[in-house]
Amino acid sequence: MVDVLSLALVAVASAVSLFMAWIIGAGSAGATPFAPAVGANAISIMRAGLVVGVIAFLGAVVQGGSVSAAIGTGLIDGVALSPLAAVVVLLLAGGLMAIGIVTGIPIATAFTVTGAVIGIGIALGGAPAWAKYQEIASVWVLTPFVGGGLAYGLARVLSREWAPESICIPALAASVSAVVANIEFAVLGGPDGGQSLASVVGASLDSVTVHGPLVVTLLFAVGIAALVRFDIHRDEHRAMNRFLLALGSLVAFSAGGSQVGLAVGPLLPLFDTMAIPLTAVLVGGGFGILVGAWMGAPRMIKSLSQDYSSLGPRRAISALIPSFLIAQVAVFLGVPVSFNEIVVSAIIGSGAAITGGAGISREKIFKTLGAWVGSFALSFVAGYVLFIGISML
Known part of the structure; x- marks a missing residue:
């Protein structure tokens, strides 16, 4: 009877996990x-929705392991999430996200899932993972300043006459590459973990140089910069658009890698006991993001593109590059991060560089920050109280 109940709870948790993955794909990540x-x-709206879904799926499968592991096993010491706890985490986080969608309150998935896991984990008798919390808090607090600051600096440079696109864009392409x-x-x-393209290719140069990865990195960066520069000289307008598409693809890939863990992370302790490999779990979460992007992203892309069209390609580039870099840092560290926080900070920074802060609603910014902090606090308290109550039944 217990086994049947556990399987039923796993089935419910998996269904809610797919729902959350769908929302992630249909929302900011898609x-x-x-x-x-x-x-x-x-690019057209429908084509963008199709492409972003596929790229986010690939990012989820290839890079989703670190954040998933952090959510599933890294936030609480001494205990593992039970099937019931995983169901409560996902139902609570999914319910808060649904409330945010209905009411228009910007509830961040990363904050709700993290808060719920910590609250329920402590209710299970686990010990706080203070070192991980410090790492997460550092990323969350620094993201607006680093992302906004980088976007501000890039937008300032790209708006200057002494910084022509034929020089700046290839330089940025080289840095991103x-x-x-x-x-x-x-x-x-x-078995020991992933490797980079530079390290894999660089290993084949060991007989020639001891700096193989560095040589590969430089060659790759210079080659991409040369291609972008050639493209700009041929047709500057189309080259800028293609660079935007490339950056968008990188951001979509990073979004899949950083956000899939929020949907499937709570399930990892359960699937470990069932000998289900991590790759299969990531494929399932990535599939949910893919379907969400295909079904829901076009409508949001249409809405957001109206805001982005006023930014212009230079400010859009200035916002996307920091978004990509911060998302990759979060993936590398295994830190759950709000993609809304990353992108909103970058947009504000790039906008402030041009307008000097005019048109930026401070009231809206503070309301958004309050919603983010409130999301974490509410999910933490609700998770703890709810699970204590369930345990007493």
Whole structure:
């Protein structure tokens, strides 16, 4: 009877997990990456929805392991989430997200899931993982300043006459390419973890140089920069749009890798006991994001693209690059992060560089910050109280 009940709870938790993955795909993770390119008329809305779903799915499968592990086993010491606890986590987080959708309150998935896992984990008798909390808090607090600051600086440079696109855009392409060359992918690694393109290719140069990864990184960056520069000289407008599409693809990939853990992370302790491999879990979560992006992202892309079209390609580029970098840092550290927080901060920073802060509603910013903090606090308290109450029944 217990086994049947446990299987039923796993089935319910899996269904709620897919629902959350669907919302993630239909929301900011599916809509934000390509909204600037749609606003610049570089790609149609429906095609953007299709492409972003596939790329986010690949990111979830290839890079989703670190954040999933952090959510599933890294937030509480001494205990593992039971099937009932996983169901409560996902139902609570999913319910708060649904309330946010209906009311228009910007409830962040990362904050609700993290708060719920910690609250329920403590109710189970687990000990707080203070070192991980410090890491998470550092990323959450620094994201608006780092992301907004980088976006502000990039937008300031790109808006200057002494910084022509033929020089700045290839330089940015080289910098982003250097990061891409050093991103660790699970498919390139072995039992000990993922490896980067630079390390894999660089290993084959050991007989020539001891700096193989560095050589590969430089060659990759210079090659991409040369291609972008050639493209700009041929047709600057189309080249800018293509660069926006490339950045959008990288952001979508990063979104899949960083957000899938919020949907499937609570299930990992359960699936570990059932000998279900992590890759299969990530494929399931990625599939939910894919379907959500295909079904719901086009509508949000249409809405967001109207806002992005007023930014222009330079400000959009200034917002997307920090978003990509911060998301990759979060994936590398295994920190659950709000994609809304990343993107909103970058948009505000790039906008402030041009307008000097005019048109930016401070009241809206403080309300958004309050909603984010409230999301975490509410999910933490509700998770703790709810699970204590369930345990007493």
